[in-house]
Amino acid sequence: MKKTNLIYWIFTALFAALMGLPAIADIMKVPDAVTIMNHLGYPNYFIPFIGVAKVLGSIAILIPGFPRIKEWAYAGLFFDLIGATYSELATDGLQAGQAFMILPIALGIVSYVFYHKKLKTA
Helix, strand or coil: CHHHHHHHHHHHHHHHHHHHHHHHHHHCCCHHHHHHHHHHCCCCCHHHHHHHHHHHHHHHHHCCCCHHHHHHHHHHHHHHHHHHHHHHHHHHCCCHHHHHHHHHHHHHHHHHHHHHHHHHHC
16 A cells, blocks of 8 residues: 555656646746747647646646546646647657657556556555
8 A cells, every 4th residue: 555655646746747847837828838839830829728738637637536627637638648649740740859758648648547546545
């Protein structure tokens, strides 16, 4: 139980930080974030929306309880990651820098798997 709980919290905190902290740049419409999103073809009004959604999703997976909200948050964060990966591939083709997307996806998968293991042991 302790090991499962520890692994869950480590990977969940890392996943939430990796998703939530960069989203602040989207909310604030930092010029670099706007440039990236415009390059991918997204309109400017979408940038703060997706930033707020990622911050709320990151908070939701960190707050204990609320299992249904947590499931929706995980789904939303994964949709964001898959959409970002697809957008990059569709815009620029396969690039070496896109391998970075493996990190947040892997962190999210481990967090989600251990979330369910934690639920089963509770």
